[in-house]
Amino acid sequence: MQRILIVEDSATMRSLLASSLEELEVPVKIVEAESGFEALRFLPREDFDLVVTDINMPDINGLELVSFIRQNKKYVDIPLVIVSTEGSERDRDKGLQLGADAYMVKPFDPDMLRQVVIDLLAGRREER
Amino acid sequence: MAAKKSSAKRKAKGAGAAKATKTKAKKDNREFVAEAEEILEAMFQDLSDLEEQRHGSGEVDPDLVNRIFRSAHSLKGLAGMFGLDAIGELSHRLEDILDGLRLGRISFDSPVIGLLDEGVGLVATLMTKLKEGDSSHDADVQAAHAFIVQLEAAIEAPKTSASDEFEGLDIDSSLLRALTEYEEHRLRENIRRGRHIALVDSTFEIAAFEEGLSELSSAVREVGEVVSTLPSPGDAPESQIRFSLLVVTDIDSDRLRERLDYPDTHVRSALSTDPAAGSSKLDRETGTDEGGGQRTGTSESRDAQAGDEARRDLASSASSVRTEAPEIDSLRSISDTVRVDIRKLDELMNLVGELVISRNAITGIANQLAGESQTARIGVELTKASKSLDRKLKELQSGVLDVRMVPLRQIFEKLSRVVRRLRRDLGKEVGLEFVGGDTELDKLIVEPAS
Numbered sequence: 001m002q003r004i005l006i007v008e009d010s011a012t013m014r015s016l017l018a019s020s021l022e023e024l025e026v027p028v029k030i031v032e033a034e035s036g037f038e039a040l041r042f043l044p045r046e047d048f049d050l051v052v053t054d055i056n057m058p059d060i061n062g063l064e065l066v067s068f069i070r071q072n073k074k075y076v077d078i079p080l081v082i083v084s085t086e087g088s089e090r091d092r093d094k095g096l097q098l099g100a101d102a103y104m105v106k107p108f109d110p111d112m113l114r115q116v117v118i119d120l121l122a123g124r125r126e127e128r
Numbered sequence: 129m130a131a132k133k134s135s136a137k138r139k140a141k142g143a144g145a146a147k148a149t150k151t152k153a154k155k156d157n158r159e160f161v162a163e164a165e166e167i168l169e170a171m172f173q174d175l176s177d178l179e180e181q182r183h184g185s186g187e188v189d190p191d192l193v194n195r196i197f198r199s200a201h202s203l204k205g206l207a208g209m210f211g212l213d214a215i216g217e218l219s220h221r222l223e224d225i226l227d228g229l230r231l232g233r234i235s236f237d238s239p240v241i242g243l244l245d246e247g248v249g250l251v252a253t254l255m256t257k258l259k260e261g262d263s264s265h266d267a268d269v270q271a272a273h274a275f276i277v278q279l280e281a282a283i284e285a286p287k288t289s290a291s292d293e294f295e296g297l298d299i300d301s302s303l304l305r306a307l308t309e310y311e312e313h314r315l316r317e318n319i320r321r322g323r324h325i326a327l328v329d330s331t332f333e334i335a336a337f338e339e340g341l342s343e344l345s346s347a348v349r350e351v352g353e354v355v356s357t358l359p360s361p362g363d364a365p366e367s368q369i370r371f372s373l374l375v376v377t378d379i380d381s382d383r384l385r386e387r388l389d390y391p392d393t394h395v396r397s398a399l400s401t402d403p404a405a406g407s408s409k410l411d412r413e414t415g416t417d418e419g420g421g422q423r424t425g426t427s428e429s430r431d432a433q434a435g436d437e438a439r440r441d442l443a444s445s446a447s448s449v450r451t452e453a454p455e456i457d458s459l460r461s462i463s464d465t466v467r468v469d470i471r472k473l474d475e476l477m478n479l480v481g482e483l484v485i486s487r488n489a490i491t492g493i494a495n496q497l498a499g500e501s502q503t504a505r506i507g508v509e510l511t512k513a514s515k516s517l518d519r520k521l522k523e524l525q526s527g528v529l530d531v532r533m534v535p536l537r538q539i540f541e542k543l544s545r546v547v548r549r550l551r552r553d554l555g556k557e558v559g560l561e562f563v564g565g566d567t568e569l570d571k572l573i574v575e576p577a578s
Contacts, residue, residue, distance in 0.1 A: 010202050012163045016209050037338055040359055040369060044334060055308065056198055060357050067306040068359040074366075085205035090309045098305055107208030 002028045002121055003046050007039040007053040007065060008083075013106070017052060017083065020110035021117060036060035040068065048078055049121055055084040055091055063094055070099035079120035083108055160210045161259045162469075164203060168255065169538075171199045171248050176544050178241075183557070188236055190314055190353065196244075197226035197310075203251065214269040215254050221279045222247045231313045242552040243279055245545045250275055294319075299327065299398050303358045303372055311374075314355050318376035323352070326381045328373040330393040331362045337369050340390070345373065347388055352377030374398065470571055473532050480525050487521055490514050534574050537565030 004021055008014040011034070018030045031046060033039040037059045039051075051069065055062035062082055069075045080100045084091070092103050102116045174196045181188045200223035207216035222244060228234035229241070250272050257268055294304065294315065307315065319325065328348065332340045345354050355374045362368025377384055381397040388395055491514045498507030540562055547560040 010163065010206060012159050012206055013202075013209065015159070037341075040337070041334070044366070056201055058198070060359060061306075061308050061311075063306045063308055064356070064358050067302060068361075071302065072361045072365060085201055085208070094305060094308075106205040107211075 002026050002049045003031065004028055004117070005031050005033060005039060005042060005046075005048045005051045007033045007036060007051065007057070007062070009034055009054065009057045013054070017113075020108075020113050021052070023110070024114055024118060026118075026121070036062070036065045039065055043069070043075060048075075049124060050079045050081065050117060052081045052083055052117075055082060055095065063091065063098055066095060066098045066100050077124070079124055081113075081116060081120065083113070157210065157258055160206055160212070161255060164206060164215075164251075164255055167199045167203050168248060168252050171196060172245075172541050172545070174199070175245055175248065176541070176548075179548050182236055182241070183551075190230065190317075193226065193230045194310060197223065197230050200226050212254075212258065214272045215251055215258075217276060218247060218251050218254070218272045221276050222251075225279065230310055232317060239552075240279065242549070243275075245548055247275060247279065249545060297325065297398055299374065300372070302360070303327075303356065303374060306358055307356055307374075311356050314353065315374070315376070318353065318355070323376045323378060324380050324384070325398040326375050326377060326384055326395055327398045328375055328384075328388060328393065328395050329370060330373070330390065331368055331370045332392075334362075334367055334369045337371070341371055344371075344388065344390055344393065347390075348373060348375045348377070348384075351379050351384065351387065468531070470532070473528060476528050477532075480521065480528055483521055483524075487514065487517055490517070529570070532570050532572070533568035534571045535565060536567045536569055536574065537562060538574055540565065 002024070006014055006017050006021070008017060014032050014034065018032060021028060021030055031042055031048075033042050036053075036057050039053070040060075051065075053062040053065055060068075062084065066080055066082070069078060069080060079102075081102045081104065082092075082095045082100045083104045083106060084095075085106045095103055101120055104113060104116065174192055177192055178188065178196065181192070200219050204216055204219035204223050207213075207219055225234060225240055225244060229236065234240065250268075254268055254272060297304075315325070328344065330341070330344055341357070345357070348354050353376050355376060356372075358372045358374070360370050360372065362370045375384075379387075381395055385395040490510070494507055494510035494514050496507070497503040498511055500507070544560060547558050550556075551558045
């Protein structure tokens, strides 16, 4: 069972991300956080295999969440995907520099998202 | 809010890219419409507040502008996912303007601001047509495109932003790296204004950090602005979490430290070229510095003095005129509402109606039993129970009715937009005052009137 944490403040977008990832060819458990703060509370509760996060969120932004995950020994290896609405190139570059593994622009192609996630999960399994 | 485990019954199953979503059922559009309506409602209110601030004190709350930007940003993203091109494109243009405003590239005196209302109104019109399932709204789409052209023509050439690299700031690079472009702009803008820059580090138990952090952030907002909130692992990473708040204030770090008298919270000036001052983290509980030595008022004053000098240097190096710093709203809005389909409330109301009928039947039986000598006792008991049921039913009925009530203000919000447009078109000051906007009516009555 692959555990994926989705962090996104829009309920509709969360639903779209989750439904896209439910169709992975591997069994998944999806946990949805509606804010960065909620993600910080959920992270210690499960051994997540992957995190998908938005950037523009009201409490802490996605970059701050990526920074936190990459600084924490417990989570440092979790693959990270940023899915954000087309916007600042600079924010995208920063996300990747901070340690995100992939960056996708909304509206995202579910097939492409699934492929990125499958590749990252496979890479993580190999590392283990 | 608990984690929501995925469900096979998820409404939006299979939704995704534009090519995949164009054929999606109306049901999915309803999901979009519900969230988008909420966003639009907030945008109208925020635009109204923006207009008041522009024409009132002249000082605009950056959090307000950023909030409107985020609304347009969300709307664009959602519309894109559902293949709603016209709404997406229009939201994109509005987002561009709002991005320019929040990053200081577009002036708040620009006439383009006056078009924001109209743009949001157009999105609302397109949404209404979508909600009604009207697929033949070409005229509205054309109006949207014409409006986009108008917007593009009105947008000023972007001003180039300063390219300083926050030299002289004693801030950990991990924090600077996680700043979004907007947060960088806020930091730069506040340096330009000559405000004090400080770092507030606070450690919390991970299981219950939100309340403490919210209290701390609110206290900061009473005297300034929180530019960034960066989480990092605490000394005990399994159970603790540390937050570094990059804040800008109108008071110096000593006074800020006095105000933020919370456990495990350290305040220091981030504007220092003096390494000693830069590392002066005062432990609020023990009154000792990180090295464990007793701090003295004299050394703190020296630190503050060094910080002040650095602040002056940094501000003077920015080639702009200082203006009076705005008072920042101390409360951060936290949503504690849920969106419910009105039809579900109708169903609840019907159930209450059926329960009332059942209650009447029980009352009748109770009266009958009370009238017979053999069953009088049980009849009286049943009557008591029936009366108790009656009271609870009335409470339930009142509760369900209460949930359906919405403030009357909604009907008149459009008038605000008309007035703002008049003010813009005629170049005259026009005031509109609402009294009793909080009066509540059933949503079904308010909706047709709006």
